[in-house]
Amino acid sequence: MKKHIIPLIFLVILIIIPPFLSGYMLRILTAVVMFATLTEAINIIAGYAGYPAFGNVVFFGMGAYVTAILMNHGFGFYLTLIPSIVTAVLFAVVIGFPVLRLRGHYFAIASLGVNVAVMEIVNNLKIAGAAEGLTLPLKKGANPHVVYTYFYYLFLVVLVLSVIFTIWLEKNRFGFGLRAIRVDEDGALAMGINTPLYKTLAWSYSAVFTALVGSIYAYWISYIDPETVFDPIISVKMFVMMLIGGASTVYGPLIGAVLLELIAEVVWSKFVNIHGIVLGAIIILTVILIPKGFLDLFTGGFSWRRLVQNIKENMI
Amino acid sequence: MSEVILKGRGVTKKFGGLVAVNSVDFDVYEGEIFGIIGPNGAGKTTLMNLIVGLLPLSDGEIYFRNVRISGKKPYYIARLGIARTFQIVKPFKGMTVLENIMVGAFFGHGNYTSYKEAYERAEEIANLVGLWEKRDELVDHLNLAQLKRIELARALALEPEVLLLDEVMAGLNPTEMEKIMDLVRDINKKGVTVIMIEHIMKAVMGLSSRMMVLHFGTKIAEGTPEEISQNEDVIKAYLGERYSKRRKSA
Ligand SMILES: Nc1ncnc2c1ncn2[C@@H]1O[C@H](COP(=O)(O)OP(=O)(O)OP(=O)(O)O)[C@@H](O)[C@H]1O
Ligand SMILES: [Mg+2]
Numbered sequence: 001m002k003k004h005i006i007p008l009i010f011l012v013i014l015i016i017i018p019p020f021l022s023g024y025m026l027r028i029l030t031a032v033v034m035f036a037t038l039t040e041a042i043n044i045i046a047g048y049a050g051y052p053a054f055g056n057v058v059f060f061g062m063g064a065y066v067t068a069i070l071m072n073h074g075f076g077f078y079l080t081l082i083p084s085i086v087t088a089v090l091f092a093v094v095i096g097f098p099v100l101r102l103r104g105h106y107f108a109i110a111s112l113g114v115n116v117a118v119m120e121i122v123n124n125l126k127i128a129g130a131a132e133g134l135t136l137p138l139k140k141g142a143n144p145h146v147v148y149t150y151f152y153y154l155f156l157v158v159l160v161l162s163v164i165f166t167i168w169l170e171k172n173r174f175g176f177g178l179r180a181i182r183v184d185e186d187g188a189l190a191m192g193i194n195t196p197l198y199k200t201l202a203w204s205y206s207a208v209f210t211a212l213v214g215s216i217y218a219y220w221i222s223y224i225d226p227e228t229v230f231d232p233i234i235s236v237k238m239f240v241m242m243l244i245g246g247a248s249t250v251y252g253p254l255i256g257a258v259l260l261e262l263i264a265e266v267v268w269s270k271f272v273n274i275h276g277i278v279l280g281a282i283i284i285l286t287v288i289l290i291p292k293g294f295l296d297l298f299t300g301g302f303s304w305r306r307l308v309q310n311i312k313e314n315m316i
Numbered sequence: 317m318s319e320v321i322l323k324g325r326g327v328t329k330k331f332g333g334l335v336a337v338n339s340v341d342f343d344v345y346e347g348e349i350f351g352i353i354g355p356n357g358a359g360k361t362t363l364m365n366l367i368v369g370l371l372p373l374s375d376g377e378i379y380f381r382n383v384r385i386s387g388k389k390p391y392y393i394a395r396l397g398i399a400r401t402f403q404i405v406k407p408f409k410g411m412t413v414l415e416n417i418m419v420g421a422f423f424g425h426g427n428y429t430s431y432k433e434a435y436e437r438a439e440e441i442a443n444l445v446g447l448w449e450k451r452d453e454l455v456d457h458l459n460l461a462q463l464k465r466i467e468l469a470r471a472l473a474l475e476p477e478v479l480l481l482d483e484v485m486a487g488l489n490p491t492e493m494e495k496i497m498d499l500v501r502d503i504n505k506k507g508v509t510v511i512m513i514e515h516i517m518k519a520v521m522g523l524s525s526r527m528m529v530l531h532f533g534t535k536i537a538e539g540t541p542e543e544i545s546q547n548e549d550v551i552k553a554y555l556g557e558r559y560s561k562r563r564k565s566a
Contacts, residue, residue, distance in 0.1 A: 172431065173422040173423070173429060173431075173434070176415070176418060176419050176422050176434075177419075177422070177423065179408065179410070179411060179415075180408050180419050182410075183406075183407075183408045183410065183411075184406045184408065186370055186390075186406065187402070187406035187408065188419075189369075189370065189390040189391055189394070190368060190370065190390055190394055190399075190400055190402070191391075191394060191423050191424075191470060191474065192391050192394035192395045192420075192423035192424050192425075192474060193391055193423050194389075194391045195391070
């Protein structure tokens with residue numbers, strides 16, 4: 001319980017803060033919340049179950065497209081959420097069955113391949129506007145700030161749901177099963193864990209949250225195309241956020257999302273020409289110096305000895 | 317005599333051209349400690365992997381009571397009540413001792429579904445196998461003797477009817493070995509049938525009621541420890557080889 005107090009305080013701040021923010025600040029905060037949720041979602045399959053789902057953005061794109069297509073056919077936004085989830089879960093189950101048999105790098109590559117394939121299909125799909133993309137109906141509101149606050153809260157709700165899910169996971173037999181799978185799949189099998197089922201479930205849960213975020217994103221931005229919503233860079237970002245924050249922890253992914261979004265914002269404005277290099281250097285340094293992520297640094301206390309030890313352990 | 321709890325008929329495993337287990341028949345009786353010995357590469361670990369379903373059989377059948385388990389998934393077999401330890405230890409790193417044991421409690425035959433139930437059961441078992449002091453430590457920091465106990469503890473947490481031990485004493489010093497032997501005896505007294513693979517003859521001979529000897533995948537002998545120690549083939553294949561080796565090195 002104690003470790004949830006600080007996050008709860010942050011949540012209260014997040015709830016009351018929008019009226020005090022400029023449009024620009026609100027947009028950045030919304031992006032942070034969005035990425036925090038995506039990262040919390042990838043953490044289920046990549047963190048807890050240890051399956052590097054490099055193509056997880058595929059569920060984001062699917063959610064975005066299901067919502068866009070249905071809203072263009074007259075459905076209200078909320079009515080599109082269930083189909084969005086259902087599509088993503090069905091896809092996770094059907095694709096997961098063969099792909100989740102692959103381990104490690106092979107799974108990473110296969111899931112990336114699936115993402116690229118789906119992007120190509122959508123690129124040629126008439127109902128999805130093919131390569132031109134789709135425009136969504138605009139959300140109406142008294143003024144832009146009200147509209148943007150509305151989207152901010154939508155993302156925040158999904159974030160809170162994903163965090164609650166992860167807290168439940170930590171203390172639940174399902175979570176124990178996933179952690180066992182991550183370390184040793186044969187060991188997990190011998191312990192009575194139905195590993196194919198558990199992996200598929202983990203990917204499905206990950207897909208649910210990712211697709212929900214995609215749906216909200218589409219409505220928020222109100223224009224989507226395949227290149228944007230199936231962009232593999234989004235998966236990479238989720239991954240990096242998870243790693244620098246702390247994989248297979250409840251709050252690590254959130255810390256990672258905050259740090260990387262804010263750092264990216266600062267780096268972007270200070271080093272316009274070489275921001276990619278600076279950002280890359282920061283990522284490499286954090287992964288080498290604090291491989292368990294920033295959360296570990298906060299909870300475990302800082303010490304030079306540990307830093308040195310971490311460097312040693314990470315050198316090949 | 318009591319009932320047969322585990323039965324193998326014509327159990328065979330081929331790896332390409334290599335016949336690692338060659339048409340082995342065996343009957344393990346409920347409540348006994350059954351020893352399996354044999355030189356390096358005899359096929360002992362492979363046989364165990366076949367029993368628990370981690371490898372598919374090339375031929376033959378295995379029954380648990382009257383249920384055919386060959387061809388079934390490992391998690392199904394584990395839940396039926398057959399648990400095993402790994403010769404090359406497989407601790408769940410990044411988890412504490414208790415959490416490792418909890419995995420067994422959650423998914424085993426005992427079906428402890430809530431966190432609290434599994435936690436309490438894990439505490440009992442940690443106590444039983446002598447890991448109480450280490451219970452909240454990450455398994456990453458344990459030594460081999462302790463990791464062997466983790467293997468044992470996790471398997472016990474499954475609450476098995478049949479417990480398969482793959483060289484749980486290898487690499488341990490004599491005192492640690494004594495302790496594990498006592499532990500195995502206690503577990504067996506509580507009604508768990510034990511199948512024990514060992515290199516260390518003394519341990520198996522002292523504990524087993526019956527044993528079988530594998531050599532190049534084939535069963536070359538079966539019987540009580542006395543019978544085995546006097547069997548000509550066994551002496552030649554297993555003891556002889558080792559004695560001569562020892563004589564040479566001396
Ligand atoms: N997965 C595998 N693929 C190919 N060959 C294998 C495989 N597993 C085992 N073998 C071979 O099968 C034979 C039996 O091996 P196994 O590990 O069962 O022996 P063992 O009796 O347990 O030996 P040890 O006492 O060294 O543990 C060996 O020749 C081994 O090299
Ligand atoms: Mg072996």
